[in-house]
Amino acid sequence: MSYVDEIIEAVIAKNPSEPEFHQAVKEVLNSLRPVVEANEEKFRREALLERLVEPERQIKFRVPWVNDKGQVQVNTGYRVQFNSAIGPYKGGLRLHPSVNLGIIKFLGFEQIFKNSLTGLPIGGGKGGSDFDPKGKSDREVMAFCQSFMTELCKYIGENTDVPAGDIGTGAREIGYLYGQYKRLTGLYEGVLTGKGLSYGGSLARTEATGYGLLYLTQEMLKMNGIDIAGKTAAVSGSGNVAIYAIQKAQQLGVKVLTCSDSNGWVYDPEGIDVAALKEIKEVKRARLTEYKNYRPGSEYHEGRGVWTVKVDLALPCATQNELHLEDAKALVANGVTAVAEGANMPTTLEATEYLQEQGVLFAPGKAANAGGVATSALEMSQNSERLSWTFDEVDAKLQGIMVNICHNMADAAERYGFAKNYVVGANIAGFEKVVDAMLAQGVV
Ligand code: NDP
Ligand code: 2IT
Numbered sequence: 001m002s003y004v005d006e007i008i009e010a011v012i013a014k015n016p017s018e019p020e021f022h023q024a025v026k027e028v029l030n031s032l033r034p035v036v037e038a039n040e041e042k043f044r045r046e047a048l049l050e051r052l053v054e055p056e057r058q059i060k061f062r063v064p065w066v067n068d069k070g071q072v073q074v075n076t077g078y079r080v081q082f083n084s085a086i087g088p089y090k091g092g093l094r095l096h097p098s099v100n101l102g103i104i105k106f107l108g109f110e111q112i113f114k115n116s117l118t119g120l121p122i123g124g125g126k127g128g129s130d131f132d133p134k135g136k137s138d139r140e141v142m143a144f145c146q147s148f149m150t151e152l153c154k155y156i157g158e159n160t161d162v163p164a165g166d167i168g169t170g171a172r173e174i175g176y177l178y179g180q181y182k183r184l185t186g187l188y189e190g191v192l193t194g195k196g197l198s199y200g201g202s203l204a205r206t207e208a209t210g211y212g213l214l215y216l217t218q219e220m221l222k223m224n225g226i227d228i229a230g231k232t233a234a235v236s237g238s239g240n241v242a243i244y245a246i247q248k249a250q251q252l253g254v255k256v257l258t259c260s261d262s263n264g265w266v267y268d269p270e271g272i273d274v275a276a277l278k279e280i281k282e283v284k285r286a287r288l289t290e291y292k293n294y295r296p297g298s299e300y301h302e303g304r305g306v307w308t309v310k311v312d313l314a315l316p317c318a319t320q321n322e323l324h325l326e327d328a329k330a331l332v333a334n335g336v337t338a339v340a341e342g343a344n345m346p347t348t349l350e351a352t353e354y355l356q357e358q359g360v361l362f363a364p365g366k367a368a369n370a371g372g373v374a375t376s377a378l379e380m381s382q383n384s385e386r387l388s389w390t391f392d393e394v395d396a397k398l399q400g401i402m403v404n405i406c407h408n409m410a411d412a413a414e415r416y417g418f419a420k421n422y423v424v425g426a427n428i429a430g431f432e433k434v435v436d437a438m439l440a441q442g443v444v
Helices: 003-014 019-038 040-045 048-052 101-117 138-152 171-185 205-223 240-251 274-283 288-294 325-333 349-357 370-385 391-415 422-440
Strands: 057-066 072-083 089-095 123-129 161-164 232-236 255-260 264-267 299-302 313-316 338-340 361-363
Touching: 003 019, 003 040, 003 048, 019 040, 019 101, 019 349, 019 422, 040 048, 048 422, 057 101, 057 138, 072 089, 072 101, 072 138, 072 161, 089 101, 089 171, 089 370, 101 123, 101 370, 101 391, 101 422, 123 138, 123 161, 138 171, 161 370, 205 240, 205 313, 205 338, 205 361, 205 370, 205 391, 232 240, 240 255, 240 274, 240 313, 264 288, 274 288, 288 299, 325 349, 349 361, 361 422, 370 391, 391 422
Parallel strands: 089 123, 089 161, 232 255, 232 313, 313 338, 338 361
Antiparallel strands: 057 072, 072 123, 255 264, 264 299
């Protein structure tokens, strides 16, 4: 059996109840076959793949807090410090009832290669909890965040592990987490990114993931002789990534026809109204059913459906495995040109393969959504030098990073004979730097 297949089998046997982690490992390792085959003897002797799929450290802890009725609640907290070969662990904190160890491991594993692709010195990590911020009061969210940080603060620091936002963790949560870290440790340091602008945050971090997604999509289309202006797009999700993806798409002359949340989706033939979306989601923390009040010409549908709309570009920006094979077939039947992942692993393996077979340009999340973590690393730089850069400076750096990632993934794919297979290209390009650092640092 090949080394890659052995490792995939071992990961499944050792972590039987973690399907998302299996999926992420399969996608990455299958892409790495040409590199692994070319270096098989050395990699086997060094147990390189065994080390790559085993987190350096996994922390799991109890998070007790008191709700507004005086009832004690208990959640589970996680931080998986996956790989620190190229820098301190870096990655978000997800707060969603679906969170379990396997989800955090899949996200942490992806983060290793994504962070490497940014070209910045950040290792891979991820954390979170099964706490659901939805429907909770600000005081309840603060109580949870303070309890969560009371344990997490023992394991993080500006030079060791720097968490940030992800699903359910936005500016409010980062503020409460930062306050508690500072109170417990006495350190005013860049231990979290996505901070508010008044206490060390970076301009353009809020926008960075969505903006970066569009910068990469624009460049990928350009490399293939296509102008992004005048295209139509379907976006899923209506959170941080989706909102700023829609905003940048519109700035680039793309008409975005859809967005969604976990209950339903909106079709707006005039193009999504970003100001309305921001008010509904960022200010009122309400549901998308409200969108119709702002835009009477739009439609709201319960359930799934954004991928049934005829568009040139599909930008999944909600969550993992939200674009299935049948969705890919519907997109292709409607003549889709490109799919670029704003979320982490939103496209199933079968759907990805189908899209690629059909000649659809496909940008994987670890390249396409790397603008968020890249700008987090820029926030770390600003914190270290105790300066703040202007919006335009950060945005220009973000653009440069996304254009670079796009060319690096395309070049790596071509070098190994997989031209235009950006999944293979992104995985190889991300892996090369990590592997070099791991081998240089010996058996650790
Ligand atoms: P938010 O919490 O701001 O928004 C998440 C959006 O996705 C909401 O509209 C939410 O709907 C929807 N959603 C979440 N879970 C589900 C689900 N199980 N089924 C259907 N819809 C769901 O998160 P972000 O925008 O920050 O994150 C979105 C994706 O992007 C995630 O995959 C995240 O890992 C990834 N990402 C985020 C980065 C960042 O900087 N924030 C960086 C790189 C990647 P509802 O409100 O109904 O729950
Ligand atoms: O998935 C991701 O890259 C993020 N949620 C952002 C991580 C970060 O450290 O900014």
